[in-house]
Amino acid sequence: MQLTxxxxxxxNSANVVGKDYVVGDIHGQIQSLYTQLNxxxxxxxxxxxxxxGDLISRGDESxxxxxLLTKKWxxxxxxxxxQLFLLGFQSTKYWDFLRQKGGEWLSQHILHFELxxxxxxxxxxxxPLARTINVNGKSIGISxxxxxxxxxxxxxxxxxDEDIWHVLWSRPLLYSYSRYxxxxxxxxxxxxxxxxxxxxxxxxxxxxxxxxxxxxxxINLNELSQ
Numbered sequence: 354m355q356l357t358x359x360x361x362x363x364x365n366s367a368n369v370v371g372k373d374y375v376v377g378d379i380h381g382q383i384q385s386l387y388t389q390l391n392x393x394x395x396x397x398x399x400x401x402x403x404x405x406g407d408l409i410s411r412g413d414e415s416x417x418x419x420x421l422l423t424k425k426w427x428x429x430x431x432x433x434x435x436q437l438f439l440l441g442f443q444s445t446k447y448w449d450f451l452r453q454k455g456g457e458w459l460s461q462h463i464l465h466f467e468l469x470x471x472x473x474x475x476x477x478x479x480x481p482l483a484r485t486i487n488v489n490g491k492s493i494g495i496s497x498x499x500x501x502x503x504x505x506x507x508x509x510x511x512x513x514d515e516d517i518w519h520v521l522w523s524r525p526l527l528y529s530y531s532r533y534x535x536x537x538x539x540x541x542x543x544x545x546x547x548x549x550x551x552x553x554x555x556x557x558x559x560x561x562x563x564x565x566x567x568x569x570x571x572i573n574l575n576e577l578s579q
Contacts, residue, residue: 381412
């Protein structure tokens with residue numbers, strides 16, 4: 354079963370008053386996130402934080418991470434764990450899978466359907482398949498696991514179920530032929546694939562470091578785009 358995100362792409366214009374950062378998959382680790390943001394002197398009034406998706410599961414603070422979607426300074430794309438959560442409204446087997454993958458947060462609220470619907474709506478409205486950010490005149494794309502070769506088609510084109518699966522689930526770092534550069538964008542940042550340090554191939558960066566290092570990677574996009 355495949356699920357087409359309610360929003361395929363969102364464009365974020367330049368931040369003229371502060372800095373822009375991107376963080377890898379958070380997976381319920383909100384205390385670690387705030388600790389690292391404070392260490393960076395993140396300004397919650399002027400700076401923005403973008404995320405590669407997978408706010409939920411594994412960590413103990415998944416609900417708090419979902420609530421980040423209500424913050425004016427926080428923006429995320431959809432991850433495969435959010436897709437699984439949405440698919441659970443069509444078949445509860447997807448919720449069962451999430452509950453096996455650090456989903457105690459879901460088990461505690463599985464009977465609170467109004468709350469589940471609130472989270473569903475929040476995810477659908479605020480977590481597109483991809484985002485493009487204007488930083489210092491450069492275009493920086495964010496998508497969860499990977500991207501199709503043309504970023505423009507990911508923005509405005511018609512996507513197949515295979516395209517959507519590729520963006521949310523594939524692991525290009527396992528296969529050299531999948532690490533192609535992405536056209537029509539300056540840089541693209543991904544999560545999903547565990548790495549022990551920020552890993553770059555062509556114009557693409559993978560930054561999901563928490564599962565291997567117990568530390569989130571947060572990149573200053575202003576420095577990336579220089």
